[in-house]
Amino acid sequence: MSHDASDDGYSEGDLRNTGMDLRHDREWDYELERIVDEIEERDAEKVGLQFPEGLKRRGPAVADDLREVVDDDVTILLSGQPCYGACDLDTYLMRRTDVFVHFGHSPMKESDQIIYVPLFSNVDPFPILEDSLDELPDPDDDPAVGLVTTAQHMNRFGEMVEWLEERGYEVHTRKGDDRLTYEGQVLGCNYASADIDADQILYVGGGKFHPMGLAMEHQDKHVVIGDPVNNVVTIADPDQFLKERYATVHKAMDAEKWGVIFxxxxxxGRWEKAEEILENNENAYLITMDEVTPDRLLNFDMDAFVNTGCPRITTDDGPQFHKPMVTPGEYEIAMGNKPLDELEFDTFHGTW
Amino acid sequence: MSHDASDDGYSEGDLRNTGMDLRHDREWDYELERIVDEIEERDAEKVGLQFPEGLKRRGPAVADDLREVVDDDVTILLSGQPCYGACDLDTYLMRRTDVFVHFGHSPMKESDQIIYVPLFSNVDPFPILEDSLDELPDPDDDPAVGLVTTAQHMNRFGEMVEWLEERGYEVHTRKGDDRLTYEGQVLGCNYASADIDADQILYVGGGKFHPMGLAMEHQDKHVVIGDPVNNVVTIADPDQFLKERYATVHKAMDAEKWGVIFxxxxxxGRWEKAEEILENNENAYLITMDEVTPDRLLNFDMDAFVNTGCPRITTDDGPQFHKPMVTPGEYEIAMGNKPLDELEFDTFHGTW
Known part of the structure; x- marks a missing residue:
């Protein structure tokens, strides 16, 4: 999986090809002073730092910078757990450190225990906005356009809205629901910010991971991808994605023994969802885990799996598992409780 | 890794080749009644079951058996976390279930929260004991022999001692330390039960994982492996194992940036060990994680790693990591704090 905000570079046409390298070097403002202030204020002895996968290699340099300025008795702990979003806090480290810093994602839920450091991109989005206009209708014909982006470009969101308005567009934005921090923000699992009254949506951000989910969730909308990282404008086409989903659901229709992943x-975590499935299917078995990986599921002799956890593991990594894996909505179709044409993206709401 | 008691079948000469299949089918006594009694007594609503890797596929059948006899409102949760020993409890599941059953390992520490179900082997050990005599000295020349085995053969330990005594041996046994449950028991990380006054040690059990650690830890002793699962008697030879350790330590001598794994x-967990290393090396960085895997460490740009966690990951899986990984003792050698000839097996003491 590679669905953290910092490195979601799919290459065109291959939804499962993830890129770990940032193509552009960035200036880093990781708010050293704010972290040091918290360490001093709390008289912290243990400081935990959690970075998403693509930024983990920066951890030691941040630790060096901190150690230079804080007291000698402060211990810096780097999380070695995989991390793919603000949904994915290292709670072990959080509970055992006096200051816990989560880098690269915006808050899914504010807490005194967590310092979120957003790490905004310093890529200039305006050249790609200019290029994107070719794929949007003339504002005189249809001025309504939705604008969405990821946490790392939120620092320029207001300017982007203005830029489009200056060119005659009526820009629709929305905060979405409480899983999202900012107006116009999308997550890999939540596109409520695109529930707006416009047929066109402009997504500004790197890679295809987010816009592909967006196009799945909003199949009636035209999704233009302005990618300032790879400097390319494309149209999100969820067709292959959808074909894979239909194929998987069809395979799962033959399943008798179901593994229900919590x-x-x-x-x-979606406990109610998992319990509901379990209660209504006597051939369903509840399996609990943190990382949902092909290796771990190989140990279970099931015919199919329904994953109540991260929907992107199901839709993006699904083909890597030894048995069909479906979302809770797809499960209802596979079981014959819902018609096939109700197949939709598995949006994840709420926090914890 | 494959160092749980139930499936440690190395093939000869390849220390990293793990086998997940039990070669012999076993009759299973997983103490259904004892589990049901606990569920009823505690009026449990949630029951967690944790199996080691090689037995995970049995989980659904155990869940079926339980569901047939307990109330409908009891939810059975199967742990999908990797599990390699009694050191490796699924604490998430344990803390969120009313009854938590850990199968296949003996207690490392007793707790009201945990029901341990040992799953003893029903393989007959006496034919292999008979064969093992060829590799032991005549009792008239040297009667002293140590006897050790794994948790799954403990149910026959007393009989095995008697059998050897009847044939003229003076059988030395020892409980070891508080990490071990039974007299004569070994763990992959602890061979204190072989600290006995005899030059010969007979290990009875499947595979080479345990006796190889035993031979590393007690290099002055002659270790005979009586393997009743694969029906073969061999002598444990830790030479290749040791060569690999020396090679790794030599490579690590050039390291500047060290990742210290907690x-x-x-x-x-060995917190004091990790902190001690960190305090004395300004180029050391503390990394915390549960599963210590090559994938996870790839994200860290270090020259070498010192693993304060499971020693068998270091010694057995070590070559799979992208950078040299050493035990805390080997780290002292690599840093020049200890001579090379003090290289020894990294025994793990204590519980939690």
């Missing part, structure tokens, strides 16, 4: 990550 | 699994 994810124990703080922001990825 | 394992967050309940029975695999």
């Amino acid at each position: 994810c124990t990550k703080i922001g990825q | 394992c967050t699994k309940i029975g695999q």
Whole structure:
């Protein structure tokens, strides 16, 4: 999986090809002073730092910078757990450190225990906005356009709205629901910010991971991808994605023994959903885990799995598992409780 | 890794080749009644079951048996976390279930929260004991022999001692330390039960995982392996194992940046050890994680790693990591604080 905000570079046409390298070097403002202030204020002895996968290699340099300025008795702990979003806090580290800093994602839920450091991109989005206009209708014909982006470009969101308005567009934005921090923000699992009254949506951000979810969730809308990281404008086409989903659901229709996965990550658990499935299917078995990986499921002799955790593991990594894996909505179709044409993206709401 | 008691079948000469299949089918006594009694007594609503890797596929059948006899409102949860020993409890599941059953390992520490179900082997050990005599000295020349085995053969330990005594041996046994449950028991990380006054040690059990650690720890002793599962008697030869360790330590001598791994699994943490290394090396960085895997460490740009967690990950899986990984003792050698000839097996003491 590679659905953290910092490195979601799919190459075109291959939804499962993830890129770990940032193509552009960035200036880093990781708010050293704010972290040091908290350490001093709390008289902290243990400081935990959690970075998403693509930024983990920066951890030691941040630790060096901190150690230079804080007292000698402060211990810095780097989280070695995988991290794919603000849904994926290292709660072990959080509970055992006096200051816990989560880098690269915006808050899914504010807490005194967590310092969120957003790490905004310093890529200039305006050249790609200019290019994107070719794929949007003339504002005189249809001025309504929705604008969405990821946490790392939120620092320029207001300017982007203005830029489009200056060119005659009526820009629709929305905060979405309480899983999202900012107006116009999308997550890999939540596109409520695109529930707006416009047929066109402009997504500004790197890679295809987010816009592909967006196009799945809003299949009636035209999704233009302005990618300032790879400097390319494309149209999100969820067709292959959808074909894979239909194929998987069809395979799962033959399943008798079902593994029902409950994810124990703080922001990825849907207990009611898991219990509901279990209560209504005597051939269903509840399996709890944090990382949902092909290796771990190989140990279970099931015909199919329904994953109540992160929907992107199901839709993006699904083909890597030894048995069909479906979302809770797809499960209802596979079981014959819902018609096939109700197949939709598995949006994840709420926090924890 | 495959160092749980139930499936440690190395093939000869390849220390990293793990086998997940039990070669012999076993009759299973997983103490259904005892579990049901606990569920009823505690009026449990949630029951967690944790199996080691090689037995996970049995979980659904155990869940079926339980569901047939307990109330409908009892939810059975199967742990999908990797599990390699009693050191490796699924604490998430344990803390969120009313009854938590850990199968296949003996207690590392008793707790009201945990029901341990040992799953003894029903393999007959006496034919292999008979064969093992060829590799032991005549009792008239040297009667002293140590006897050790794994948790799954403990049910026959007393009989095995008697059998050897009847044939003229003076059988030395020892409980070891508080990490071990039974007299004569070994763990992959602890061979204190072989600290006995005899030059010969007979290990009875499947595979080479345990006797190889035993031979590393007690290099002055002659270790005979009587393997009743694969029906073969061999002599444990730790030479290749040791060569690999020396090679790794030599590579690590060039390291500047060190990753110090602290394992967050309940029975695999050595905090003082990790902190001590960190305090004395300004180029050391503390990394916390539960599963210590090559994938996870790839994200860290270090020259070498010292693993304060499970020693068998270091010694057995070590070559799979992208950078040299050493035990805390080997780290002292690599840093020049100890001579090379003090290289020894990294025994793990204590519980939690």
